[in-house]
Amino acid sequence: MSGRWTRRELLAAGAWAGAGLAAGRAMAWDAPLTGDWSEPLGLGLEVSGRAGLELPAWGSGEESASSQTVLMFRGNPSHTFYGTGPVPDRPELLWSSRLASFPTTLRGKPVTWAGTGWTGQASKLGRWVFVGGQGCVLYAFDADSGEVGWRFRAERMFKSSLCVYENRIYIGNVDDHLYCVDARTGKLVWRYNTGDDCDSSPCVYQDKVYVCGEAGFAHCLEPRTGAVHWKAFVGGIGPGTKPGSNGSETSPAVDDGEMYLANYHGEVKCLDARTGQQRWVTQTGDDTDASVVVLGDRIYAAAEAGSPKVFCFDRAGGREVWSRSNGAGWWSTPAVVGERLYIGGHDGVFYCLDARDGAEVWRFEVGASVWSSPVVVEDKVIFGSLGSKVLMLEAESGRLIWEVGVQGGCFSTPCVVDGRIYVGSSGGVFYCFGRG
Numbered sequence: 475m476s477g478r479w480t481r482r483e484l485l486a487a488g489a490w491a492g493a494g495l496a497a498g499r500a501m502a503w504d505a506p507l508t509g510d511w512s513e514p515l516g517l518g519l520e521v522s523g524r525a526g527l528e529l530p531a532w533g534s535g536e537e538s539a540s541s542q543t544v545l546m547f548r549g550n551p552s553h554t555f556y557g558t559g560p561v562p563d564r565p566e567l568l569w570s571s572r573l574a575s576f577p578t579t580l581r582g583k584p585v586t587w588a589g590t591g592w593t594g595q596a597s598k599l600g601r602w603v604f605v606g607g608q609g610c611v612l613y614a615f616d617a618d619s620g621e622v623g624w625r626f627r628a629e630r631m632f633k634s635s636l637c638v639y640e641n642r643i644y645i646g647n648v649d650d651h652l653y654c655v656d657a658r659t660g661k662l663v664w665r666y667n668t669g670d671d672c673d674s675s676p677c678v679y680q681d682k683v684y685v686c687g688e689a690g691f692a693h694c695l696e697p698r699t700g701a702v703h704w705k706a707f708v709g710g711i712g713p714g715t716k717p718g719s720n721g722s723e724t725s726p727a728v729d730d731g732e733m734y735l736a737n738y739h740g741e742v743k744c745l746d747a748r749t750g751q752q753r754w755v756t757q758t759g760d761d762t763d764a765s766v767v768v769l770g771d772r773i774y775a776a777a778e779a780g781s782p783k784v785f786c787f788d789r790a791g792g793r794e795v796w797s798r799s800n801g802a803g804w805w806s807t808p809a810v811v812g813e814r815l816y817i818g819g820h821d822g823v824f825y826c827l828d829a830r831d832g833a834e835v836w837r838f839e840v841g842a843s844v845w846s847s848p849v850v851v852e853d854k855v856i857f858g859s860l861g862s863k864v865l866m867l868e869a870e871s872g873r874l875i876w877e878v879g880v881q882g883g884c885f886s887t888p889c890v891v892d893g894r895i896y897v898g899s900s901g902g903v904f905y906c907f908g909r910g
Contacts, residue, residue, distance in 0.1 A: 507903065509571035509620045511613065518627060518662070526658045527614060527623045529641050530600045538637040538644075538678040543598050544889045546637030547675040548807065548847065551684075551728040552768040556809060556849035557890030561856070561866070563875055565895055566910035569620035570903050574609030576631060590898025591633035592805065592845050593675055593725065593765075594886030599638050599657060603889070603896050605904060606632025606645050612653070613904070614660060617894070620906060624660030628653060635675035635725065635887065639697055644683055646672030652685050652693075654700060664700040668693060675725035675765075679747065686722035686735050694750060706750035710737030710761075725765040725807075727773075732789075734773055736762035742775050742785075742792065756792030758785055764847075765807045774829070776804035776817060784808060784817060784825075786832065796832040800825070806857070807847040807887075816855050816869070818844025824857070824865075826872060836872035840865065847887040856895060858884025864897055864907070880905060 534540045539550035542558065549555025575588040587608035596605035602623060603615045608631040614623040634646035642663060643655045648671045654663040669689030676685040682703060683695040690711035694703040710721040722737040732753065733745040740758040745751065759781025767774040772795060776784045782803040786795040802821035809816045815829040820843045826835040842861025849856050854875065855867045860883035866876040882901020889896040894908035 507572050508569040509622065511611075511622055511625065512572040512574050512609070512902065516627065527602055528600065529602065529658050532640045534639075536678070536681040538639045543891050544595070545597050545599065545639070546677050547593055547595050547635035547725045547765070547887065548767075551677045551679045553725070553727050553765055553807065554767060554769055554810065556811075557851045559852045559854075559890070559893045561851050561854050561890060561893045561895070562909045565866075565876060565878075565907035567878075568894070568906045568908050568910070570905045571615065571620050571622070573607040573613070573898065573902055573904055574611045574627075575902055576609045587631050588902035589882055589900045590886040590904065591631065591900065592673075592885035593635045593807075593847060594633060594898055595635035595675075595847075596889040596896045596898075597636055597638045597643075598889060598891045598896070599641070602657070603906075604636055604638065604643055604657065605896070605898060606634065606636055606647075607898070607904070608633060608900070609902075612636070612643070612645060612655060614657070615904070617896075617906070626655055626660045626662070633673045637676050637678060639678040639683075642697070644676045644678070644685075644697070646674055646676065646685060646687070648673070650687075650689075652676060652683075652695070652700075654697070666693070666695060666700045670720060673723045677726060677728060679728040682747075684726045684728055684733055684747070686724060686726055688719070688721040688723060690721035690737070692722065692726065692733065692735060692745060692750060694747070704750040706745060706752070708735060708737055708743055708745075709741055710739050712739075719761060723763045727766045727768045729768040734766040734768060736764075736766060736775055740777055740781060742766060742773070742787065744792065754792045756787055756794070758783065760803070764804055767808055767810050769810045769829075774808050774810055774815060776806070776808060778805065779803035779820065782820070784815070784827065784832065786829070798827060798832040798834075805845040809848045809850045809855070811850045811869070814869070816848045816850060818846060818848060818857055818859070820844075824848075824855075824867065824872070826869075838867055838872045838874065842883075845885045849888055849890050851890045856888050856890060858886060858888065858897060858899070860885065862899070862901070864888065864895070864905075878907065
C-alpha cells in the first residue's frame with residue numbers, strides 16, 4: 475500500500491480488508507487463531523459462560539488513569555502515559571481471536587468493516603482486556619487465554635478507543651452515541667446521543683466524562699448517569715466539510731482544568747474544563763484528527779495533508795513554538811517523552827524529533843503509512859502500520875528490534891501492560907503478543 479493514498483482511500487481500504495478476509499484471500503500473516511468470535515450477534519449483550527467478571531476494586535481516584543495499567547487512549551487525560559513493561563525483544567504470539575465483521579455500504583458500494591480501527595486502543599483492568607471492534611461489537615477478553623467473558627453489540631462500528639472508570643466502560647460509536655457499559659456484566663448502563671459519528675475517545679477527569687464528536691460539539695457528562703454538565707460548539711462544521719470527517723474527531727486532552735481539542739477546520743482550542751467556555755484558539759491549517767498531547771507548558775498537535783505539520787504550541791495562549799512538515803500529513807498522535815517526540819507519518823516514515831525545537835533526531839523508513847499512535851515503554855517504541863505490520867524500534871536510535879505481520883492494515887494504537895502487547899488489525903483479528 476502506498477504511503478501517499480488519500481484519507482478516504484485508506485479508510486475504505488480498512489473496510490475492504492475485512493471483505494478480502496471473508497473471501498479467503500491470503501493475508502500477511504496466517505498463524506492459527508486461538509479464538510473465533512465472528513458469528514453474528516444481536517443488539518445488546520451476550521454473556522459467554524460467566525454471570526459477571528471478577529474485577530479489582532476501583533483504585534484510581536477520579537480519573538481514567540493509572541500508573542499500573544492502560545485505562546484509556548494514551549493512558550491518561552493528558553495523553554502521556556504509554557504502558558508498562560518489561561517488553562521482551564522478541565515477543566511471541568500468545569493468542570489471537572477473530573472479531574465480528576459488519577457488511578454495509580460506503581457511498582453506494584458494498585464494504586465490510588472488520589477488526590479494530592482508528593484509534594482502536596484496548597484497555598486492561600485486572601485480568602480482562604476490553605476493546606471495541608469495527609464489527610459493531612465491544613469485547614471483554616481474558617488477558618491470559620483470549621477467552622471471551624462477554625460481548626456487547628451496538629448498531630454500528632466501534633472505532634474509538636474506550637476508557638475505563640469506576641469499573642464502567644465509556645466508548646464512542648459510529649451510530650452517534652457514547653455508550654456506558656458495566657465492565658463486570660457487559661450490560662448497558664446508559665447511552666448519550668452526540669448528534670453524529672462519535673470516533674472521539676472519551677476520558678474521565680475529576681469525575682467528569684469528556685468527549686467530542688463529528689456534530690461539532692464537545693461534551694462534559696456525569697459518568698454514572700450521562701447527565702449533561704455542559705455542551706459547547708467547537709466547530710469543524712460548515713461549507714466544504716465531508717461526511718465522516720466533520721466536527722472534532724480528536725480525543726480530548728484534559729489537564730489542570732483545561733480541555734484541548736482540534737477540529738476539521740484546523741483549529742486547536744483550549745476550553746475551561748469546568749464550563750466549556752473557550753479560552754483561546756490557534757490554527758494548524760487543515761483537518762486535525764490526531765489528538766492533542768499536553769506536557770508541561772506546551773501542547774503538541776499534528777495536521778493532515780493540507781498543512782502536513784507537527785506543531786508545538788505554547789499552552790498559555792496557543793502561540794506556535796515550532797512546526798515541522800513531512801509533505802504528506804499526520805493521523806498518528808505524537809508520543810512525547812522527556813525531550814523527544816515520536817510520531818508516524820502518512821509518508822511511510824516514522825520520526826523521532828526534538829520536542830524542544832522540532833529538529834530531527836532520527837527516522838525509520840516504514841514503507842507504509844502510519845496512523846497508529848505510538849506507545850513508548852521503557853526504551854522501546856511500538857506502533858502498527860498500514861503495511862500489515864506491528865513494529866518495535868529502539869527509542870534512542872530508531873533501530874528495528876522486532877516486527878510481525880498481521881492480517882490487514884493496523885490503524886490501531888497498541889495497549890502495552892506488563893510487557894504484553896494487545897492490538898487489533900483491520901483484517902479482523904485481535905492479537906496478544908508477549909513473552910512465551
